[in-house]
Amino acid sequence: MSLSRFRSGFAAIIGLLGLATTSMPIAVHAQTAASLTATQSDPRKLGWMTGFPPPDDKVIRFTDSDYFAFPKSRWTVCHFRELMPTVGVSRGPGAAVPFVQRIDPGIDAIRFTPLGGGGAMTWQQAFDANYTDGIVVLHKGVVVYERYAGCLDATGQHGAMSVTKSLTGLLGEMLVAEGVIDDNARVETIVPELRQSAFGDATVRQVLDMTTGLQYSEDYADPNAEVWTYSAAGSPLPRPSDYKGPRSYWEYLKTVRKQGEHGTAFAYKTINTDTMGWIIARKTGKSVARLLAERIWSRMGAEQDGYYTVDSLGTPYAGGGLNAGLRDMARIGELMLEGGTINGKRLVPKTAIDRIRAGGDKAAFAKAGYGLLKGWSYRDMWWITHNEHGAFMARGVHGQTIYVDPVAQMVIARFSSHPTAGNAANDPTSLPAYSAVAEYLMTRP
Template sequence: MQQRRNFSTYLLVCFLGALTVPAFAAPDEELLGKDKGYPVGTRANWFFDETVRVGSFSHIDQIFPHNRLSKAESPLPLAPAGGETKLEYRFENQKWTIDDFLSHQRVTGLLVIKDGAVLLERYQYDRKPSDRFISHSMAKSIVSLAVGMALAEGRITSLDDLISKYVPKLAGSAYGETTIRSALRMSSGVQFSEIYDGKDDLTRFVIARGRDGSISALRQFEAREAEQGTRFHYASSETVLLAVLLREVTGTTLSQYLTTRLWQPMGAEADATWTTTADGSEVALGNFNATLRDYGRLGMLLANDGAVGGKQVVPKDYLLDATDWRRQPAAFGPGKATPYFGYGYQFWLYPGEKRRFALLGVYGQSIFVDPELKLVMVVTAAAKNANVGKESFAFERGAVWRGIVSKYGSW
């Protein structure tokens, strides 16, 4: 009888496991290193070499030194919605399911939350809930939140102040004579190329920063090709400029500043890490690392206009200024800043009457937020291209988000 009961339990476990583990192979498993256990790369190859991309993107804090943001003593619960919700979307004139999306694209983690309940949580390439996934440029939005907090605390007097007011070492330089607001909107007008080919200004900037420090690296870019505040031009250097500002006005690292102001108040269940440069400051333009669920908690905080448990964690007015395209000058609206997205304070803004926005990073990292529906979708990935607009990934991911939004509201 006991053997029969044990066997029945075994069958039940197998059945429940089959509900959460896709029966299909994830795309390009062997190319991405499955037979080698998805190895972690080195400082030289982790970003460009796709054979170590999965391992590196979920274990980058094994490669680089980092600061840590400690988890909350009492994590915010993420309640299950009561069985996985069926979610569908249309793409290329066909109807698809989430299983199809996972079989099509190099998604390492997918999480959908509505009203604080988990509708769906999936992992591929042997990733698991305890893994910390890299943010890439989603980190830029976190830097923006720190700016909003420093402003609310009076550490920054006005977003229209010049950076050099707070960072005298940048006085007389193009970036030093840029306003905080212009840096937030990536509208300094300073010439800077960022195309992820290993030969662009971003590469030159990263090398110079590692060798000479952030101030010296920022001062190497002096050609202003447009009047500041008049156009959006994506440049990771401008997020570093904000990080330098924050170090000056707070007197501490970004990780220390945000641990007690953001990470713990929002109820993180795990420590996060942030890769550091030679001087101990955070990379800032990327390289923040957190679990999928904690990215979900961050998305929920933003969906609730910066509040959790009745406490305002992120200043609401600042967050609205950062994420509402109507609050931006015309040049930064959807269809103007880019052919599709608008750009706020280090956030990507969706077109449409309803306020929706996203945190985006290269190779497919993303958090999508719909405040009205209290809906969040988190995607971590190891896509083929840094710019996922060069492949189907961006378009299918967008279709998935649109399908989920349409299930609960109108687009």
Template sequence: MQASALIDTAKIIGERLLRLDITGIKRLSRVNSLFAPQKIVWNFSHLDQLFHALPFDMPSAVPSPLPEAKGPITTSVDLDRYFIDRNVKSFLVLKDGAIRHEQYFHGTRPEDRNISWSMSKSVTALLLGILIDKGLIPADILEAEVQDHLPALKGSGYDGVRLLDVLTMSSGVRFDEDYVDYHSDINRMGRIIGVGGSMDDFAATLTRQWPPGTYMHYVTVDTHVIGMMIRALTGQKMIDLLNAHVIRPMGFEHSGFVITDEEQEPFVAGGFNMSTRDYARLAQMMLQKGAWNGTRIVSEAWIDRMTQQTAPLPDPETAKIPDGQLRYGLQWWLPPEARAGEFFGIGIYGQYMYIHRSAGVVIAQNAADTDFRVGDGAINLETLAMFRKIAEDLAGA
């Protein structure tokens, strides 16, 4: 750890000692070792033991079906090499809604609750669409400026930003998403979640870099602002909305939970934890344009809107490799030269929900890939190309 990081840590410990907050000190120690190579696999399946968390509703007594197809997967991809190189924890492939490949590594199990990281963003956008479909949020809300519903954001970088701008990561807010730099905005935010503080208050401290809608610039707090808007517009808690409109209707197989800040506010930008099978269920519902197990979860129109390029392009002077070649919808991504109905949700360290609708294929993956940023994230492009190859091999089999 850098000297400045050690000083910062010592300061936090001192403040906690003055408050006799021994639990907070222990949590800080765990947060600082969250990505340690010898602990990362276990940590990524047990984050409710490291952070504040709220459970999702218990799974259905009879979970929604996820049948198994006969015969092994047929693909030219060297999966065994890939699993080693990317430190994969779990890997599941659906073809036409049936399991064609399911494998677990490093002692993990089907019932393990795996951190989604930024795949949570995609689920948060899904929830927003469901609430609009049901008339619980006005249909024209995407054009509303967030400070009109969130007075605490007046005068901040979010003043004058539309809900559509935060959905497309084009708020123009200044934010450093460097996961390696201890002092980056994303890591300052992480310490609020891990040690103590309010994400709502943190959002109000951010400032403006560009006019809203100018560039797609990835800002994790943009998704938190979506959650703030949902709470303000419905007057309900996020955990209750998620349970009522996503968790229970999907009929998940395993229990899950969401990380929260100190005020028990869910970390909707990266804190959902579910089994790989249940991530696959979500992805299959997306493939089926919002229908699942005989139930309409969300409208086809919202699925289409989320998964079409909507965001402006990134700033060409600052965009790194994957951001410069990928395209962005409403909290969902499109790969380079996307096929019809091909899109994905992604989280750091190798979390994926990949959908290839024309091939009828879904891939859900959880990993602990500490090399995920090698080549400015070019590994993500290699992974997406491999997923596409698997999908097209299965479609042609």
């Protein structure tokens, strides 16, 4: 395998792993065959990997360059572990704590106006418009809406993409609240290997809030963008004989150069999250996968084990590697809504959740230029709307979402496989829909 083929092969891996392309303000990459509707691109309808064995033209292999290109991506989002190495996030031997379910038949008909205009749309119409694979709405902890499509059902698992970051941030802020990590400490004092890198003189706080100044581009149109090197570093696949680059996520982080100053502007760059993963591992002696399992997953009444994709060192991809069941993602939202408790158990100090919900530096956020997210901020790898309900989100490419509305006491967890990675493509038919359902639920008992 040549080096060029090796590198190009990672276009897919990058997408797969949910690197930030799509959460970036400008670059919204349309993908091939994007004109297919949700129904037309249904992976069950297209027959990907169906049959024993599947017919040759229905096979999706990790080594295919298009395994994560739309419409194949609509199968792949539910099957990452069948394609690459992973590490588990155990829920432990106990029973799941099932949600109470009282489906509200009125939700499908709720109407909203998409951002940027266009005709009104119903919640039900938005489901397919956003290529939704599954959505759960909790109101006061009760499931009032739940629907699956595509490759997903209630027992399946789906890539959380960059929603993973918010869990890394939650663990980080939890450790700050517990005094394990000093968020004013410089990164080099915790991970000396990063002393010569841009992260060395950044504080943990700057890493958590992504206000570091880093020479790091995730522009896929640029063949010299650093994201290519990072993706190759994180690959679990064999290296070509002429490969000279870093061989793990962390090895890459050591090479990152500074650009600008830390602490002045928000810039969404995945490598901050993996640096935070390294800080957490060094301080606790546990990977983010293990810490998440011990502190949260095994204590929140989860229905399924989760898992992370890993690099060739077995390091879980803190920036985008989590896969889980949808209801368990809703449990994370409920944990956030309840200020760190769930099922009457405290898992995370309230101060940690309060700090996240309070949000970050709005002026620093504004510099990133997200046209659809005016007035928002970013804190501990969560997106804070600062709307009247104090809503906040975890967001991942292709539409992965945890949306928490404290005033409406509502949590929405969504997995999807929108053909366009960038959430700018689905925000217009998602964010106002969430607000409309929140308003509706506030009229309900």
